[in-house]
Amino acid sequence: MEDIAPLSQSQHNSSGHNQSSSWMRHVRRVGLLTFLSRILGLIRDMGMAATFGNGPLLDAFTLAFRIPNLSRRLFGEGALTTAFLPRYAETLEQDQSKAEQLASAVLFILVVTLSLMTLLGYGLICTLYLTNLLGESSRELLVMAGALLPYVLLICATAQLCAMLNAQGYFSIPATVPILLNLIWILAIWFITPCYTDPQTQVYIVIGAILLGGGMQLLLPAMHLFLLGFRIHWNTRDQLREARKVFRHMLPIVFGLSITQVNSICDGTLAWWFALPEQGSWITPGSASALYYGQRMYQFPLGIFGIALGTVLFARLALHVKTNQMESVRQDVQFGLRFVLIIGLPASAGMMLLAYPIAETLLQRGQFDAFDTQQTTQTIIAYGTAIWSYLGITLLQRVFYAIGDVRTPLRIGLATVSLNLVLNFPLMIWLGGKGLAYATAIAAVVQFIYLWAVLKRNIPISFSATNLEIVGKLILSTLCMSLAIWLLLQVLPDPELKRWQAVQLLFLISVAVIVYGLSLKKLQVEELGEILGFKKNQTIPNSQEDLDSNPENP
Numbered sequence: 001m002e003d004i005a006p007l008s009q010s011q012h013n014s015s016g017h018n019q020s021s022s023w024m025r026h027v028r029r030v031g032l033l034t035f036l037s038r039i040l041g042l043i044r045d046m047g048m049a050a051t052f053g054n055g056p057l058l059d060a061f062t063l064a065f066r067i068p069n070l071s072r073r074l075f076g077e078g079a080l081t082t083a084f085l086p087r088y089a090e091t092l093e094q095d096q097s098k099a100e101q102l103a104s105a106v107l108f109i110l111v112v113t114l115s116l117m118t119l120l121g122y123g124l125i126c127t128l129y130l131t132n133l134l135g136e137s138s139r140e141l142l143v144m145a146g147a148l149l150p151y152v153l154l155i156c157a158t159a160q161l162c163a164m165l166n167a168q169g170y171f172s173i174p175a176t177v178p179i180l181l182n183l184i185w186i187l188a189i190w191f192i193t194p195c196y197t198d199p200q201t202q203v204y205i206v207i208g209a210i211l212l213g214g215g216m217q218l219l220l221p222a223m224h225l226f227l228l229g230f231r232i233h234w235n236t237r238d239q240l241r242e243a244r245k246v247f248r249h250m251l252p253i254v255f256g257l258s259i260t261q262v263n264s265i266c267d268g269t270l271a272w273w274f275a276l277p278e279q280g281s282w283i284t285p286g287s288a289s290a291l292y293y294g295q296r297m298y299q300f301p302l303g304i305f306g307i308a309l310g311t312v313l314f315a316r317l318a319l320h321v322k323t324n325q326m327e328s329v330r331q332d333v334q335f336g337l338r339f340v341l342i343i344g345l346p347a348s349a350g351m352m353l354l355a356y357p358i359a360e361t362l363l364q365r366g367q368f369d370a371f372d373t374q375q376t377t378q379t380i381i382a383y384g385t386a387i388w389s390y391l392g393i394t395l396l397q398r399v400f401y402a403i404g405d406v407r408t409p410l411r412i413g414l415a416t417v418s419l420n421l422v423l424n425f426p427l428m429i430w431l432g433g434k435g436l437a438y439a440t441a442i443a444a445v446v447q448f449i450y451l452w453a454v455l456k457r458n459i460p461i462s463f464s465a466t467n468l469e470i471v472g473k474l475i476l477s478t479l480c481m482s483l484a485i486w487l488l489l490q491v492l493p494d495p496e497l498k499r500w501q502a503v504q505l506l507f508l509i510s511v512a513v514i515v516y517g518l519s520l521k522k523l524q525v526e527e528l529g530e531i532l533g534f535k536k537n538q539t540i541p542n543s544q545e546d547l548d549s550n551p552e553n554p
Contacts, residue, residue: 033175038300040182042362045296047189048206050366054286054375057140057199059275061206062292063268064144068151068210070261084160084246089167090322101233105243107160113247114153121149137276140200147207154214161221164230173224180220181213252410263420263443267291267436270424286375287433294379294437297358298387301347317402329403330459334467336395341471342525344388345478346516351384353485354508361501375433382437389441389448396451399459408454416447470525477519484515 052058084106092099125146128134134142162174188209193202271291274282320328351358359376397409420443427435488508495501 030171030175033172033179037175037178037182040179040186041296042300044182044185044189045293046362046365047186047193049293049363049368049372051189051193051202052199052289053367053369054289054372055367056137056275056285057203058292059272059286059288060141061144061203062289063272064141064148065210066261066265066268067145068148068155070265071152071156084163085167087242087246088164092167097233100230102242102246103160103164103230104233105240106246107157107232109240109243109247110156110160111153114156118149118153122146125149135276141272144203144207147204148210151210151214154211154218158214158218158221161218161225164225165221168228170224173221177217177220180216181210184209184213184216252406262417263440264291264295266417266420266424267440270428271433271436274428283428283432284375286372287436290372290375290379290433291437293359293363293376294383297355297380298351298383298390301343301351301387301391317399321402321404326459329399333395333399333455333459336399337392338470340388340391340395341474342520344391345474346481346512347391348384348387349478349482350485350509350512351387352381353482353489354505354512355380355384357489357501357505357508361498361505365498378434379437382434382441385438386441386444389444392448393444393451396448396455399455400451403458405458409451412447412450412454415450416443419443419446473520473523473525477516477523477525480519481512481516485512 048058052061088099088102091102125142129139129142132139158177162177165171165173185206188205192209193205196202196205268288268291271283271288275285275287317329317332320326320332356373356377359373359380363376364370364373400406400409420439423439423442424436427439429435431438485508488511492504492508495504
């Protein structure tokens with residue numbers, strides 16, 4: 001996973017096809033590292049479920065963790081990179097010293113702003129705690145939220161350093177950063193918390209591990225940038241003005257990219273609040289935890305493919321827009337949409353069909369009982385209905401930002417949040433905790449369709465007969481895969497031992513992948529081979545001015 005220096009122009013010109021297709025290798029590499037991080041995340045979630053189970057304590061923790069987790073998703077996987085990367089990359093081409101000054105100024109504003117926000121957060125938490133406005137049951141939540149606030153500063157500073165590495169064509173180190181947190185969290189939950197019997201002590205051990213992981217995450221990209229020659233320059237009055245432009249540009253992007261996370265926070269908050277005894281326990285306690293685990297499961301494919309595609313494709317789109325290669329932009333978007341459907345449709349169907357085996361195999365142990373499994377299964381199914389749209393939203397938002405339109409995703413995002421809130425209450429009353437997940441899924445589908453309809457006005461993407469034929473083939477392949485899974489679920493026994501449950505789940509997933517792949521091959525859909533690297537990329541246009549003027553090694 002070693003990165004290499006930029007190619008000379010002659011080397012670049014002689015590499016033609018390799019350079020034009022290497023962006024897909026970046027997607028695969030980032031996807032592979034993200035896959036490793038998600039596997040570690042599943043192991044950590046298994047430990048959390050076994051230690052705490054669904055219940056008031058884990059409800060409070062998952063809600064408290066959503067605030068720094070939202071910051072990670074916004075800054076680590078979205079807004080800061082989207083706003084800062086093009087300006088930093090352009091300045092870097094002209095003058096490295098000025099680029100360092102711009103990065104230093106952005107880092108300074110970020111740290112100062114977040115430090116002030118953290119202090120305000122502590123003020124609000126102390127006020128609510130001392131006045132007991134939210135009731136006695138909220139005190140534990142407030143203490144956990146206060147303990148986790150410093151992680152916001154750590155992860156957001158890390159995000160800017162990772163954006164700098166992405167701008168220079170180094171994608172591996174940023175993709176490795178989440179692995180550090182998961183490793184430290186796993187060590188704490190699996191090996192340290194069992195030494196204590198008090199659940200409150202155990203949860204604060206986990207919080208301490210999160211803060212330690214945040215520090216380690218910051219250290220890794222900082223060391224790599226230092227080795228590349230980056231140095232902090234504080235004498236940057238002119239660059240401070242430029243940095244303020246970055247943040248002004250970033251604000252609408254922050255909200256546009258945060259819609260799904262804002263909806264998830266609304267879901268978790270409502271589930272926690274209406275499960276409190278003071279509110280009459282409208283829904284079952286543990287619903288907030290079930291929603292958290294449901295989100296973690298659907299975010300597995302979303303994190304692997306959506307983040308990888310968004311990170312790498314955005315840099316490519318920004319370059320093509322800058323050089324006015326609009327035909328290349330159109331083809332990039334079309335390939336990205338095919339990528340979304342090829343991955344998203346089977347992921348949605350598979351997640352819904354395998355929801356119970358996934359929850360039972362990964363989570364049901366220790367304090368996490370059969371009722372918790374059923375509760376979590378329902379939320380996995382609800383969120384799973386819209387995995388394809390979550391992937392599509394990730395792509396389409398990056399396209400709008402690449403062409404310089406930050407208002408459209410913001411406007412559509414506001415409408416989506418409103419729709420989610422309108423749907424939350426009737427669906428929660430009708431379906432309980434899982435109704436909140438269905439509200440978010442419906443809102444995501446509407447958001448994707450709305451973004452797509454508006455984008456077609458800006459970029460001439462035609463729904464040709466060929467594209468419609470590919471969509472039909474993907475739906476047919478997904479149906480074949482779903483039928484195979486359903487038939488196996490009817491005939492396979494329900495194993496009691498965990499190891500056989502795991503073997504059976506892996507078998508089902510393997511059959512699903514094989515049937516889907518063979519169906520695509522039979523129907524002559526070649527894109528899956530390109531995504532996985534089995535075929536040379538023929539759908540992305542060759543360009544001498546490509547993303548990969550500073551590629552990573554294949």
